[in-house]
Every structure is written in C-alpha cells, then in structure tokens.
Amino acid sequence: MFALLFSAINVLLYHYPFYIFVNSRLDILNANGFILLISLILCALLLNALVFYIGLYVLRKVGKGIIALFFIINAIAIYFINTYGVILDRSMIGNVVNTNYEESSAFMSIGLVVYLFLLGVLPSFFLFKIGIVYVSVKRFCIHIFLTLVVLLTIAYANSPNWLWVDKNSKTLGGLVMPWSYVVNTVRFYNHKNKSNQKQLVLPDAKIKNTSKSVVVLVIGESARSSNFSLYGYGKETNPLLSKIDNLHNFTTQSCATYTTAGLKCILEHKNTNKLYEILPNYLYRNGVDVIWKTTNWGEPEVTVPNFQNKQKLRTDCDSGICDYDEILLNDLENEIITSTKDKILIVLHTSTSHGPTYYKKYPKAFENFTPVCKSVELADCTEQELINAYDNTILYTDYLLANVISRLQTLEEYQSAMLFISDHGESLGENNLYMHGIPASLAPKEQLDIPFIVWQSGGSRALKTDQDHSQHNVFHSVLDFLAVDSPIFDEEMSIYEK
Ligand SMILES: [Zn+2]
Structure with a gap:
C-alpha cells in the first residue's frame, strides 16, 4: 500500500x-x-x-x-x-x-x-x-x-x-x-x-597486386528478405535487380535485431564480445582508399578521414534527392576515378526501410504499392497499408542498388563488386509485433532473415556454390576481392572461389 x-x-x-x-x-x-x-x-x-x-x-x-x-x-x-x-x-x-x-x-x-x-x-x-x-x-x-x-x-x-x-x-x-x-x-x-572503447588492432595486411578494384558495400536498414521478390515475394519489388546478370542473393540471418549490433557483425572479422578493428579502419590503415557515406548512425567508430555524414552530404546536395538515400550515390564514379589508390572500398550506410514512417523514406515516384499508411497510430491504418509503405522502401532499395551497379559498369578499367546486406530484419504486424529489437534468441524470423545480395563485374570473380552465409562473410569477402592478404583472412568465409 x-x-x-x-x-x-x-x-x-x-x-x-x-x-x-x-x-x-x-x-x-x-x-x-x-x-x-x-x-x-x-x-x-x-x-x-x-x-x-x-x-x-x-x-x-x-x-x-x-x-x-x-x-x-x-x-x-x-x-x-x-x-x-x-x-x-x-x-x-x-x-x-x-x-x-x-x-x-x-x-x-x-x-x-x-x-x-x-x-x-x-x-x-x-x-x-x-x-x-x-x-x-x-x-x-x-x-x-x-x-x-x-x-x-x-x-x-x-x-x-x-x-x-x-x-x-x-x-x-x-x-x-x-x-x-x-x-x-x-x-x-x-x-x-x-x-x-579502443578497437583491438589486427595484424598488418599486405596488398597483393596493383590491379584496380573497387567494392561498394551497401548496408541496409531494417530490410527483410521476405519482401524482396528476389527471395520469392509475391509482389514485384525488384523489377531492376531481377534483370541484372551476375547478381546473386544468399539466404542469410542477421546476428542481432538492432542496428549497432548488426553493424558490428557486418564490419568485424568474427563474432565476439570484444571490439576488433573494423573493416574500414583496418583497410584504410593498410593502404586501401576507404570512403564512408551515411544517412544513418550506430557504427563503431570509423576513423577514416573521408567520412561523409548526412549533414555533410546535404550541404553538398542541391537536387530533389537530397532527402532520400540516393544522396549517397552523388559523385560516386568521380570519387572512384579520382582516387590515387588501386584498391577502393566505399561503404554506403542507408536508412531507407527504417520505420515507423516508411512512407517518408522514398520519393513519390516510388509509391507504387498503394494505399500507404501515413500515420504512426496503427489504429488509423490497415496492415496492408503498412506493408505497402514498407514494400515501396524495398522498391526504392532495388533502384538504389541497380543504380550503384550501373555506375560501376561504366568503370571498365576496374574490377568491381557490389555487396548489399541488411543490419537486421523487421516485423510488420506478424504475431502482433512491429519494428525490431526483440532479443535475437527469441526474435521471430522476420526480424532475422535479411537480404545478402551480391554482384560483381563480368570476369572478375566466381562465387562459391554451396556455402552458409552470415554477416561475417562481408569482412573476408571484401579482403578477398581487393586482394588484401592478412593473417586473419579466413578463406572459408569468403564468398568468392579461389
Ligand atoms: Zn537498424
């Protein structure tokens, strides 16, 4: 009492x-x-x-x-x-x-x-x-x-x-x-x-050759694989990617259901409680040109000098796309061509499928699935309206990724790769759950099943045919593609054939 x-x-x-x-x-x-x-x-x-x-x-x-x-x-x-x-x-x-x-x-x-x-x-x-x-x-x-x-x-x-x-x-x-x-x-x-918290320094690495190569790593936000038609979704949410050659999508689960932990898994060489030197910092320290562009947040500290956050990107932007993730693609080819290094990693950390206001994350032209939910009070929306808004964010992601690939295709003197992986999935009302953040051991599959979509320029590298995939493939695959030799490189974890 x-x-x-x-x-x-x-x-x-x-x-x-x-x-x-x-x-x-x-x-x-x-x-x-x-x-x-x-x-x-x-x-x-x-x-x-x-x-x-x-x-x-x-x-x-x-x-x-x-x-x-x-x-x-x-x-x-x-x-x-x-x-x-x-x-x-x-x-x-x-x-x-x-x-x-x-x-x-x-x-x-x-x-x-x-x-x-x-x-x-x-x-x-x-x-x-x-x-x-x-x-x-x-x-x-x-x-x-x-x-x-x-x-x-x-x-x-x-x-x-x-x-x-x-x-x-x-x-x-x-x-x-x-x-x-x-x-x-x-x-x-x-x-x-x-x-x-200091990142534990990894052993030094060496770049094996001088041929020009570039990897664009696109990190998705709250993108779940089940709403990509590449993964069998009934609605056509990947009209552009589905027509591109050399494109593959892997069945993958995230290691966590929230952004900071998902990013750590994508950027580290193995899953531990410690914090090791993350991919961009490690590659930059070892002679790779690294550019980080983000409209999001939550990554472990990135220490590369060319770090472009949302404010910086918006200051440099003057077109109709400044409020959307296409801003990350501004000047992309130019940044690659003007680099003085043979090996380049560009990380694009997107925020496109972040809820609950999904409808605000894509330009009007991508409002293909209608009607969409425009309220955060779910009582005002049907479940279908919420899913429509979310599906439009996937349609926009399809456009962004296809756009990255077509830009890379113009750079014929480079061997190039695009890797897209999401930090975690998303619930859209299944079992009465929304958004994400349920502890991974209890989380429903919607919050864990993520897209992992890769493309590489013709004749560059072949993909392994049978392999289980996780977010930790990213670190080793990027090292492999950029011909970076390191004592911590795990050949088994690379998605590429030798
Ligand atoms: Zn997230």
Missing part, C-alpha cells in the same frame, strides 16, 4: 508535462487514444510501485531516503521542463553533467525554491512520517509476480500502439519521472565509455 500510495503521488505530482505532451499527440476523445492514455498511466503507476516496492523491501530506511531524493530531483526537473521546455534525454544529461557551478547558479530563482518546497520537500516529509508494514517473503514474491502479469497484459493488449510509443519514445522517456534522468544518466556514461 505504501509503495502504491507514493507511486500514485509520483504519477500525480511530476507528470503534468507528460500528460500535456500525450494530449497534444493523441486524440484522447477517440477510443483508441483514450485506451492508450489510460494504459500509459496504469503502466507508470504499476512500474513505479513495483520498483518502489522492491527498493523499500530490500533497502528499508535507505529505500525511503532514495525515494525522497527522487522527489527532490523530480521537483527540480519539473521546474526546468515547465520553465524552459527541456527534455531530459541523454544529450541533456550531458549538458547537466558538464555544467559548472557558475552556470547553474544563474538558474536560481524564487520559482525554483517554490517548486522545491511544494513538490520536493513536502512529499518527502510525508514519506518519512508514514510507517511501513512489511509483508512475508512469500507474499512479496506473489505481489511482484501479479504486477508483472498485469503489466505484460497491458503491453500486449496495446501492441497496435507500439509504433506510436516508439515514434514518441524519446520525448515520453524524457518526461517520465524519475526514470528520465536515472536512465539517461546511465545511458550518458555508457555511451561515453563505449565511444572511448
């Missing part, structure tokens, strides 16, 4: 900005919007009660002290959210952590003192005034189990609303007290540690 009472106080006192935001993004007069609002409040109430309950039971008095501290920080946070409209996400925590005393004292005001007293000190006073009756361990466990069952039921019953939650997760997460600052402080330090 104590945990529930103070969870209710927490939900009541510190979530005004949260309700304002939900109300502005949701039609709460409509049945689905109303149910979602009630579900969000219930979840916040039960989750907080659960954490408070466990904290109080295990830590007793210390638990009370921590909740009081939360209330006081909540009061300060609410003051800043209401006054300055800030969102307590990871980068905002970074700002707070990096603020010095002089800067922070400038924020002192009467308003802040009033907030602190009414919303921080007063509830904390009652927290210590009221006594707690502790239950037996058995009842404690039963309470936790029942709360979890109710929470999971609410989550599952709301699965059509996950896209809405996902779309707004950053803001929602920044407005839920006290977890916005607790989780984002942890995320801030985690991220800081990760970006400082």
